[in-house]
Amino acid sequence: MAEEQDETKDKDEVIVRMSKEEWEYVKDLHVSVDYKEGFETLTPKQQDYTVRHLRDSVGIEFIAGLLFTFIIMVWSLYMDAPLKELANPSDTPLDERAPWYFIGLQELLIYFDPWLAGVVIPSILFVGLIALPFIDPNKESGIGRYSFRARPIAVSAFCFGYAMWYILIVVGQFFRGPGRVFYWPWEDKTVVKDALPVEMVNFHIAGGFAFFILYFSACVIAPRLIFKGFYKTLGTTRYYIFVSLMAIMLLVPIKIFLRYIFDVKYILSLEIFNTALNF
Amino acid sequence: MEEKKEKEQKGKSIKDLAKGTQVWKAIFGDLLFGEFKPFSPINSLMRGIAKIMQLHPYNMSVGGKRIIMYTFCLGGLSVFFFALLTCTGAFLMIYYNPDVNKAYANVEDFRYIVPFGVLIRNMHRWTAHLMVMFVSLHMLRVFLTGAYKPPRELNWIVGVILLVFTMLSSFTGYLLPWDQLAYWGVTIGCSMGENAPLLGAKGPFALLESGKDVNSILVGGAAVGQPTLLRFYLLHAIALPLGIAGLMGFHFWRIRRAGGVSGPL
Numbered sequence: 141m142a143e144e145q146d147e148t149k150d151k152d153e154v155i156v157r158m159s160k161e162e163w164e165y166v167k168d169l170h171v172s173v174d175y176k177e178g179f180e181t182l183t184p185k186q187q188d189y190t191v192r193h194l195r196d197s198v199g200i201e202f203i204a205g206l207l208f209t210f211i212i213m214v215w216s217l218y219m220d221a222p223l224k225e226l227a228n229p230s231d232t233p234l235d236e237r238a239p240w241y242f243i244g245l246q247e248l249l250i251y252f253d254p255w256l257a258g259v260v261i262p263s264i265l266f267v268g269l270i271a272l273p274f275i276d277p278n279k280e281s282g283i284g285r286y287s288f289r290a291r292p293i294a295v296s297a298f299c300f301g302y303a304m305w306y307i308l309i310v311v312g313q314f315f316r317g318p319g320r321v322f323y324w325p326w327e328d329k330t331v332v333k334d335a336l337p338v339e340m341v342n343f344h345i346a347g348g349f350a351f352f353i354l355y356f357s358a359c360v361i362a363p364r365l366i367f368k369g370f371y372k373t374l375g376t377t378r379y380y381i382f383v384s385l386m387a388i389m390l391l392v393p394i395k396i397f398l399r400y401i402f403d404v405k406y407i408l409s410l411e412i413f414n415t416a417l418n419f
Numbered sequence: 420m421e422e423k424k425e426k427e428q429k430g431k432s433i434k435d436l437a438k439g440t441q442v443w444k445a446i447f448g449d450l451l452f453g454e455f456k457p458f459s460p461i462n463s464l465m466r467g468i469a470k471i472m473q474l475h476p477y478n479m480s481v482g483g484k485r486i487i488m489y490t491f492c493l494g495g496l497s498v499f500f501f502a503l504l505t506c507t508g509a510f511l512m513i514y515y516n517p518d519v520n521k522a523y524a525n526v527e528d529f530r531y532i533v534p535f536g537v538l539i540r541n542m543h544r545w546t547a548h549l550m551v552m553f554v555s556l557h558m559l560r561v562f563l564t565g566a567y568k569p570p571r572e573l574n575w576i577v578g579v580i581l582l583v584f585t586m587l588s589s590f591t592g593y594l595l596p597w598d599q600l601a602y603w604g605v606t607i608g609c610s611m612g613e614n615a616p617l618l619g620a621k622g623p624f625a626l627l628e629s630g631k632d633v634n635s636i637l638v639g640g641a642a643v644g645q646p647t648l649l650r651f652y653l654l655h656a657i658a659l660p661l662g663i664a665g666l667m668g669f670h671f672w673r674i675r676r677a678g679g680v681s682g683p684l
């Protein structure tokens with residue numbers, strides 16, 4: 141046994157990066173073989189070591205499963221799943237709401253026309269998520285660890301979108317009362333509040349076109365000027381796809397802002413072939 | 420010398436003390452974190468399962484102990500929730516009819532007649548919420564650790580589809596109790612399809628009339644009704660779970676093919 145270990149140690153010395161704690165864990169096991177080579181090439185002691193790791197991670201998963209079984213059981217014992225009265229197509233409730241994971245989209249209905257909020261924006265989101273690994277030009281750094289510094293733009297862009305999705309859900313779930321009117325948490329939701337009669341304004345059609353042209357050209361040009369080398373690392377196609385996706389994402393908070401500060405209903409209102417296209 | 424011994428005894432943490440007890444040894448001795456025999460039956464069994472299911476790498480490298488602070492078990496728990504939902508869902512299927520006239524009464528029966536009906540229905544509902552939450556958190560984890568980068572791009576795409584399937588699964592299940600909450604929640608959700616450009620009846624440049632547009636494929640008519648309930652039931656109980664299970668198998672297999680979880684394993 142001892143001879144065998146010495147031999148392997150001489151043949152293939154592999155430097156493994158590990159913390160002191162991990163070293164304590166394996167120091168009596170003579171870790172010196174690359175584990176990716178396969179189970180058979182390991183000495184019996186090293187086999188023990190890998191099996192032990194397998195057992196420990198399965199153990200952690202087992203405990204996690206046990207913990208959540210317990211949580212779900214207690215939750216189910218003390219809280220009943222909602223069940224209201226029988227469905228009645230002729231009686232529309234005041235506060236009709238989608239299931240919570242779609243409430244973000246329902247929130248968007250307040251700011252956008254249904255075809256944008258319910259179809260176009262989710263489709264762009266879906267396509268954007270699928271395209272994400274191909275847009276990211278950085279193929280090597282930041283794999284396998286939580287690191288903001290290794291890829292600041294990717295992390296902040298994704299986290300912004302992710303946070304927006306959940307903020308919309310929280311607002312839609314907890315801050316909306318009857319008639320989808322905004323309620324603060326300390327206001328009584330059983331009291332029906334009339335929506336304030338605000339006169340919504342639209343941008344003039346020229347203004348709307350000017351806004352979109354200026355906005356998108358700013359979004360295309362600004363990152364190229366501010367972040368040196370950004371355009372170069374991304375390449376032309378990736379750059380334009382990334383920038384336009386970001387521009388569309390940022391339009392959502394911009395529209396919300398315009399709605400609440402300036403009472404803007406539509407930035408651009410078009411009528412093409414008897415069809416209203418409002419943005 | 421005695422002082423030193425006393426100090427040593429005081430320095431022992433609660434965990435160390437617990438490890439010495441017979442109860443700890445009985446529960447965790449051979450199974451989990453205690454002393455262990457490499458070729459005991461339980462370890463051989465585990466190795467065999469790992470080999471067949473490919474749920475875990477055959478070999479694990481040094482960082483394995485940190486797994487909990489890296490993946491937070493988010494993906495694994497999603498699978499666990501899926502299994503739990505399948506079991507509770509199968510139980511609920513015994514008593515449930517996808518019929519507008521019976522569905523609501525069936526769900527009420529879970530409350531008052533069926534033994535453990537309330538508990539199982541509650542578990543099904545709350546686990547579904549947890550699953551949607553954990554799948555989306557899992558996506559965040561995968562993004563933050565760069566686990567979508569080559570060679571794992573395809574697995575990211577499969578993951579996005581799994582997220583959508585999870586949401587659709589939850590959404591189709593939402594209608595089944597056939598109460599006011601379900602009816603109007605699904606009406607809101609389905610009205611989105613009605614407004615699709617070109618293909619929806621109310622969307623811009625509508626080509627198709629109401630009742631024949633893309634929305635009616637899902638709803639089975641102009642408004643939510645009996646056809647909708649049956650369609651949603653079949654989607655919820657057969658199509659989507661099978662799709663999720665199949666894609667999940669592919670998802671895990673791809674993880675093994677890529678050399679394991681991206682992180683410090």
